[in-house]
Every structure is written in structure tokens, then in C-alpha cells.
Amino acid sequence: MDPTNNSAEARAPPPFDLKAYISRYESQSETALQRLLFLAHHFHTEAGGNNTSAITGEAFEMAVAQIKSTGNYRRYLEEYGAVETSPDNASTTNADQSPELTSPLRKNSVAGDQHPLSKNIIQYYIEYDPNFAPISKIEAQNQLDTLEGRLSTAQSHIMKESIRTALLALAEFHKKRGELREALRRVFRSREYCTSGRQHTQVCLLLAELSADLREWGSVRESITRAEHTVMGDIDDRLFHHKLRALQGLASLAEGRYYDAAKSFTSVSSDLTNEINSVISAEDIAMYGSLLGLATFDREMLHSLVIDGSFKVRLELVPDMREALRHYSRAEYGQCLSILQHTLKRDLLIDIHLHSHVPVLLDMVRDKCIEQYFQPYSSASLEKMGSVFGCTLKEMEMVVVKLIGNGSLGEGARVNIADFTLRVESGDSLDKKTRRRARVAAAKMGAHFTRSAEGMIMRAACIENCVTIQGEKQRRGGRARVGRPQMQEDDPEMVVDDDPEVEKSAGPIEMDGSDSDEDIMEIENPNEF
Numbered sequence: 001m002d003p004t005n006n007s008a009e010a011r012a013p014p015p016f017d018l019k020a021y022i023s024r025y026e027s028q029s030e031t032a033l034q035r036l037l038f039l040a041h042h043f044h045t046e047a048g049g050n051n052t053s054a055i056t057g058e059a060f061e062m063a064v065a066q067i068k069s070t071g072n073y074r075r076y077l078e079e080y081g082a083v084e085t086s087p088d089n090a091s092t093t094n095a096d097q098s099p100e101l102t103s104p105l106r107k108n109s110v111a112g113d114q115h116p117l118s119k120n121i122i123q124y125y126i127e128y129d130p131n132f133a134p135i136s137k138i139e140a141q142n143q144l145d146t147l148e149g150r151l152s153t154a155q156s157h158i159m160k161e162s163i164r165t166a167l168l169a170l171a172e173f174h175k176k177r178g179e180l181r182e183a184l185r186r187v188f189r190s191r192e193y194c195t196s197g198r199q200h201t202q203v204c205l206l207l208a209e210l211s212a213d214l215r216e217w218g219s220v221r222e223s224i225t226r227a228e229h230t231v232m233g234d235i236d237d238r239l240f241h242h243k244l245r246a247l248q249g250l251a252s253l254a255e256g257r258y259y260d261a262a263k264s265f266t267s268v269s270s271d272l273t274n275e276i277n278s279v280i281s282a283e284d285i286a287m288y289g290s291l292l293g294l295a296t297f298d299r300e301m302l303h304s305l306v307i308d309g310s311f312k313v314r315l316e317l318v319p320d321m322r323e324a325l326r327h328y329s330r331a332e333y334g335q336c337l338s339i340l341q342h343t344l345k346r347d348l349l350i351d352i353h354l355h356s357h358v359p360v361l362l363d364m365v366r367d368k369c370i371e372q373y374f375q376p377y378s379s380a381s382l383e384k385m386g387s388v389f390g391c392t393l394k395e396m397e398m399v400v401v402k403l404i405g406n407g408s409l410g411e412g413a414r415v416n417i418a419d420f421t422l423r424v425e426s427g428d429s430l431d432k433k434t435r436r437r438a439r440v441a442a443a444k445m446g447a448h449f450t451r452s453a454e455g456m457i458m459r460a461a462c463i464e465n466c467v468t469i470q471g472e473k474q475r476r477g478g479r480a481r482v483g484r485p486q487m488q489e490d491d492p493e494m495v496v497d498d499d500p501e502v503e504k505s506a507g508p509i510e511m512d513g514s515d516s517d518e519d520i521m522e523i524e525n526p527n528e529f
Helices: 018-022 030-047 054-070 073-080 132-156 160-176 180-193 197-213 217-230 240-254 258-266 282-296 299-307 310-317 319-329 333-349 355-374 382-389 393-405 427-464 472-477 517-523
Strands: 379-381 413-416 421-424
Touching: 018 030, 018 054, 030 054, 030 197, 054 073, 073 132, 132 160, 160 180, 160 197, 180 197, 197 217, 197 240, 217 240, 240 258, 240 282, 258 282, 258 299, 258 355, 282 299, 282 310, 282 319, 282 333, 282 355, 299 310, 299 319, 310 319, 319 333, 333 355, 333 382, 355 382, 355 393, 379 382, 382 393, 382 421, 393 413
Parallel strands: none
Antiparallel strands: 379 421, 413 421
16 A cells, blocks of 8 residues: 555655664664664665665674774674684684684675675675784683683672672673673673662663563563562662663564553653663654554544653654654544655664564554544445545455454445445444344244243153153163153054153253254244244
């Protein structure tokens, strides 16, 4: 669906400013590096396999600068496709036994400046530096030895505060070099040496942030739950719980629980701005909360939590999203979808957390707009609806059929193929059908009760006259009951019921409630009522 007919309200997105975008995040953070590399690959793919992108080159330059400043040689080798080999295939800590670092394995490029799409596209923008990785590895080993020595000294003196500080310093060292799992292990060990609420909050947030960088959302939720139940009362960070909600929103978004994510993001205080920009920025919270709220909240909740609530302060950071919400609140659904498709879609697709959910979320917003548009009508032309929402008649028909199938347009909604109109039955017609179903159900219940009463009367009469009723199989091979007269086949006064369904117990006859086809057709005949 492409709402081109409403492009007057929408405008093309402005040129992408990479420096302004990346300045939202903490300098030299793992999030900033991941986003730079994601943007580089995204714009390279968008430019095509035989072209280069200026934004991709700029993003790679900024990423390489950060990698070299932090000594993250492993990520450097990974991007260039270099091979890190070890003679014994085991990790070692001594400098003289360190793995050999080789040059990247370049694929044969095609003629001229053309090159195929490749995972290691950085080699087409920035030349590989063979000296960086070995030198950085030696410097990192020396620094690691120093930090390990401080930890050993603190452990020998059994000083809890010194041990905790040394472990956090080691965690920061590993985090800067992209060794996130090792950093996570160091932070987890430091929990044992926390003695105050402030220290517990610091450790819990570090665990959640590292898990988010690793995309281990189950660990993020576990860390948040542990923080909410184990942190002491003397917390000096008044935004601590709001930081947890922002991280909880990221985890819910990644797992596809959009409603829960919208609730988490919209509940974050507007006072939280750059305090957690090592993972998520204030602009991200505003964009995630407003888009997810538009896709999942009903109109009343959207106004109370997003448009008119405390969250509306954040909408100043995303003016295009604010305009889309304004059009939606005014029932100008075509303009709302036009802004989402033409102005905001690029920004949504370049977000590292949101890009894979964009098609689903935009479809949810479109379906919601169609439901709201048709709600006051009993009949609407599909062609006219297509012009409002900017799609062809065939596309609108497919969308409407899907909405009818899942019941979103209400009971009784139908598409008339003859004149391509969407119709819904009136309330009187639906009430008439409901009353008819109730009468049919009552008639079936009465017939079932009548048969059950007749069966009980017949059973009581048989018991009173000492009559035992047996089926065909039981008469042939069964044994007569002791103390009761056996029925004779040649007795003219005895009427034998060969129905095997009749029970031999003395209780009332149990009916299964099923009706024959003739009974159902006879009961459901509307002429009877």
C-alpha cells in the first residue's frame, strides 16, 4: 500500500545527517559502534552492488576511528574478514603465544570499480591496516595484566570495595574492546561485593545494558526482574526504574510483544533523556513509544498515554511522528499513512532495533485506520476507500477480506463483488438473527426434554412390571439376571425392545443431546415461528 494520493501532506525525508544521528548516543559505546556498522551496510545495500555510498564511507570511517581508539581489534578483523589463527586452536594469554593475525581474505573484484555485495564491504571503502591488530593486541594484554594484578592485590587483602572496583574496571576494559561476554561475567561477579543500594543499581543496570548489546533479551528481562526485587531501599538514582522500563521496552519490542513494549516506553518519565544513551536515546524512546502506541492502543488509550499524556513532551523530539498522530486523532487517516510511508519510513528502516518490525507495524497501523474509517458506515465503496488510503482496488479488496476474516470489521461484514462495496448488516438484522437462533435453541432444548421425560417414564414402567430389556447381542450370549424373570420371545404380551442403546440400569435414560438431521431441519424451519 502506497498512499500516493495524500502526498501533499507528506514530504520527502531530509538528507541523512550521520553525525547528528550518532551524536545521540554515548561516545565510544557499543551501541554507537553497532549502529554505525548497521548504517554502513544498510546504505551500501540501498545503493546497489555496483555502486558506493557516501554515507557508507563516512560511517565506516567513524566506526574504524572508534575501533582504533578503543583497541577493539577483534571487531576490526571481523569486519575485514581477516583470519585469527592459533597453532593449538586455544586461547592463550601470553604475548609470545598469541594467535597469528593475517590479512583479510579478499574476493576477486569484478572489472573496474564494480564490486559484488559482500559481508566484508568495508575493504572497498577503507584500506586494511595490517599493523593495528598486532599492536593493539599487545597493548591490550599489558593493560589486562595490570588490571588483573590490582584484582589479585585486592583479593589478597580481602577488601570488598577494592575487589568490586577492580572487577568493574576489568568489565569496562572488556566492554570497550567488544568482549561483551567477558565483561558480563566480570560484572556478575561484582554483585557479590555490593554493600549499598547505589552499588546494586549500578551493577543491575550494567548487566541489563550488556545483555541488550548482546541481544540476549531473556537475560535483559531476568536482570530487570532481579533488580526490581533485590535492590535495596537507599537508591540515590530517581530515574533508576525508568531506565529499567526503557530496557524492558526494548526486550518486548525484540520479542514482538508490541503492546507491552508500548506500555513500557510510554511509562518512561520525560526527565529521562541522555542518562541511558549508551543503549537507547531520548529520540528512540519517543519514536518507539509513539509508533507502537499508534499500532496497538485504542483511541482512548492513545490519547491518554501518548497524545495528551505526559509522553506528549517527548513528541517534540519527533515532529513528523507528532504530525502523524495529529492526523490520526482528527480521523485524517490517509494523511497519517502518507507521513508514515513517505517521511518516516526511512528513519524507521535505519533503526537497528526497529527495522525488522517496520512492515508488520505499518500494516497494523493501516488496518487500524481502515477499521476506524469504516466504523460509522454500513456500506462503503472499495474504490473510494482505495483513493483515501492510496492503494488500488485489488489491494483494498485483499486488505478488507483479511480484516473480515479475522473479525476486525465486526459481525456481518461482507464484500459485494458485483459493485465492489463493503457492507455490514444493520443492527435490526443482526438482532433478528440472534432472536431466531435463540428460538431454535429453545425448541431443540424442549424436544430433548420431551424425549428424556418419555424415556424415564418408560423405564419406570418396565421396572414396576419386572421387565428386563436386552439387546440382540446380550440375548444370544448373555446370562439371565438372578431374581428377575427372563423375557420369552414367544410371549405375545411382552414387547421386546431390541435397541442396544437403551441401558439396563434402573436409573433414568441419559440422552446424548444429539438430534437427527430431520429433527434439526424441522426445528430450524423458520415457518414454525
